[in-house]
Amino acid sequence: MTVEEYNDCVKQYADNVYRFVLKNIRDEDKAADIVQDAIVQDAYERMWRHHRNVQPGKGKSYLFSTAYHVLIDHTRREKNSVRIEEADLREYTHSKQYSDLQEILHQALEQLPSDQKMVVMMRDYEGYSYQEIGEMTGLSESQVKVYIYRARVFLRKYIGKMEVVV
Amino acid sequence: MSRIDRNNYEIWFIDYMDGILSDESEKQLFAFLEKNPDLAEELDKFEELTLQPADISFDAASRLQKSEADVMQIARPDFLMIKQLEDGLTEAEGQELAEEIRKDESLIRKGREYRLTRLAPELIEYAGKHSLIRKEIRPMLIQISRITAAAAAVIFVMIFGLKVFNSVPDEDTIALHPLEPLPADINETVEIEKDLKNIIEPYNSAKLLSSRQKVEYSVSDIQDDIKRQNTTIESSGTMDAPMVPLPSRGFDQTLFVSVPNAYEAGLRHMMPMYLDLNREKQNFIAENREPASPEETNSILVRGIQFVDKVSGDLVNFDKLYDEDGNFVAYNLKAGGFEVEKKLRK
Numbered sequence: 001m002t003v004e005e006y007n008d009c010v011k012q013y014a015d016n017v018y019r020f021v022l023k024n025i026r027d028e029d030k031a032a033d034i035v036q037d038a039i040v041q042d043a044y045e046r047m048w049r050h051h052r053n054v055q056p057g058k059g060k061s062y063l064f065s066t067a068y069h070v071l072i073d074h075t076r077r078e079k080n081s082v083r084i085e086e087a088d089l090r091e092y093t094h095s096k097q098y099s100d101l102q103e104i105l106h107q108a109l110e111q112l113p114s115d116q117k118m119v120v121m122m123r124d125y126e127g128y129s130y131q132e133i134g135e136m137t138g139l140s141e142s143q144v145k146v147y148i149y150r151a152r153v154f155l156r157k158y159i160g161k162m163e164v165v166v
Numbered sequence: 167m168s169r170i171d172r173n174n175y176e177i178w179f180i181d182y183m184d185g186i187l188s189d190e191s192e193k194q195l196f197a198f199l200e201k202n203p204d205l206a207e208e209l210d211k212f213e214e215l216t217l218q219p220a221d222i223s224f225d226a227a228s229r230l231q232k233s234e235a236d237v238m239q240i241a242r243p244d245f246l247m248i249k250q251l252e253d254g255l256t257e258a259e260g261q262e263l264a265e266e267i268r269k270d271e272s273l274i275r276k277g278r279e280y281r282l283t284r285l286a287p288e289l290i291e292y293a294g295k296h297s298l299i300r301k302e303i304r305p306m307l308i309q310i311s312r313i314t315a316a317a318a319a320v321i322f323v324m325i326f327g328l329k330v331f332n333s334v335p336d337e338d339t340i341a342l343h344p345l346e347p348l349p350a351d352i353n354e355t356v357e358i359e360k361d362l363k364n365i366i367e368p369y370n371s372a373k374l375l376s377s378r379q380k381v382e383y384s385v386s387d388i389q390d391d392i393k394r395q396n397t398t399i400e401s402s403g404t405m406d407a408p409m410v411p412l413p414s415r416g417f418d419q420t421l422f423v424s425v426p427n428a429y430e431a432g433l434r435h436m437m438p439m440y441l442d443l444n445r446e447k448q449n450f451i452a453e454n455r456e457p458a459s460p461e462e463t464n465s466i467l468v469r470g471i472q473f474v475d476k477v478s479g480d481l482v483n484f485d486k487l488y489d490e491d492g493n494f495v496a497y498n499l500k501a502g503g504f505e506v507e508k509k510l511r512k
Contacts, residue, residue, distance in 0.1 A: 102286055152283050
């Protein structure tokens with residue numbers, strides 16, 4: 001990857017990476033802004049250090065892979081990860097009436113385990129295939145598929161509780 | 167194997183049907199059967215006995231098959247609806263889902279809810295994007311800048327360095343001043359008397375000698391000796407008279423007199439002659455002027471090299487070399503692949 005190609009990656013994907021990080025760091029974290037910015041900077045810094053060895057077409061994957069692993073480490077440190085399938089879904093339901101579907105969806109997304117949440121975001125936001133997500137996260141393709149399917153089931157149940165949505 | 171008889175013939179029969187009897191054993195078996203026709207008839211019945219597989223099927227086998235939905239621990243209809251959303255269904259799966267929906271119409275609503283689970287990307291802009299942009303000086307540009315810096319350094323040294331380094335330092339030129347004319351008459355007696363007085367008095371007062379060696383020598387004695395010598399010289403009327411050394415009085419070995427070494431003595435002897443010989447050479451004899459300060463002498467060169475050194479970073483290195491006395495005696499200049507080390511002229 002040349003310097004120009006690196007800079008193209010900045011122009012094209014910095015917003016995407018930032019969004020990915022932003023959605024995976026809890027808003028109530030006091031240092032959320034600093035951490036989000038640091039993770040984006042860190043991802044690009046790592047890519048810059050190895051930019052000669054990164055293939056031009058793999059820039060976005062490299063960035064997301066780096067961000068994913070940093071976020072996983074961060075999540076494990078913060079010990080915020082909760083296994084939804086081991087928890088009662090009723091714990092996460094609420095009686096508020098929502099009219100904005102995306103708002104509800106993002107509420108539901110916040111309740112997902114971090115690994116499920118990230119693969120769903122990679123799938124829906126970035127349009128990656130199971131194989132690509134597997135390469136970026138280090139998970140097997142079938143494991144990625146399981147995460148996505150289980151996340152869909154949870155999201156459907158969550159929005160199914162909202163009377164207004166349907 | 168033992169010989170065949172009516173007690174062990176079954177083992178022989180089984181081995182025969184399994185085809186593991188040797189030729190010799192088979193001959194024994196057939197001989198035995200000729201003698202026992204009833205057992206030969208029994209062997210024929212053994213050979214006719216075969217088991218036929220029963221035609222039985224397990225109707226619930228399909229229920230034991232596992233699908234991807236089971237691996238995911240998701241109900242089959244849910245799996246099909248999610249797969250329809252994610253990857254699309256095959257024709258068989260489509261028919262299966264349609265069949266499931268016919269059985270349970272609530273799946274229509276479920277399917278609609280699944281379609282809503284797809285996240286719509288938000289437009290979020292990263293404010294710090296511009297800080298991630300990198301710039302890199304191309305290698306060719308670096309090479310050109312190195313060559314330029316090296317060339318500048320070389321030209322600078324050629325223009326200013328030769329002039330400064332090859333010039334004769336001011337401290338090497340000597341300004342000659344006209345000497346005061348010597349007085350026509352030198353009163354050596356008075357001068358020597360003064361000198362001796364200056365030497366002996368502090369010598370005695372300091373009591374540096376032991377009492378036995380103490381000089382008992384007065385100024386008047388020395389004056390008498392000098393007068394005696396002068397009288398001898400005047401009476402003879404010539405300087406050719408042999409000089410008689412004064413008797414040693416024992417103190418000349420202990421006086422603090424700094425005797426010049428041979429080099430200094432030679433230098434003092436030769437220097438006036440050398441200066442007289444070169445008196446007419448104007449280049450050698452400097453004008454009576456103030457010597458230039460070191461800053462002035464090297465100002466152009468030093469400033470120039472400092473400028474090149476600062477601009478070029480590590481590309482051009484200029485090192486001064488000094489001797490033990492701290493004198494600037496040589497310089498070393500490195501610029502790219504060019505390196506000059508030169509000694510300064512004294």
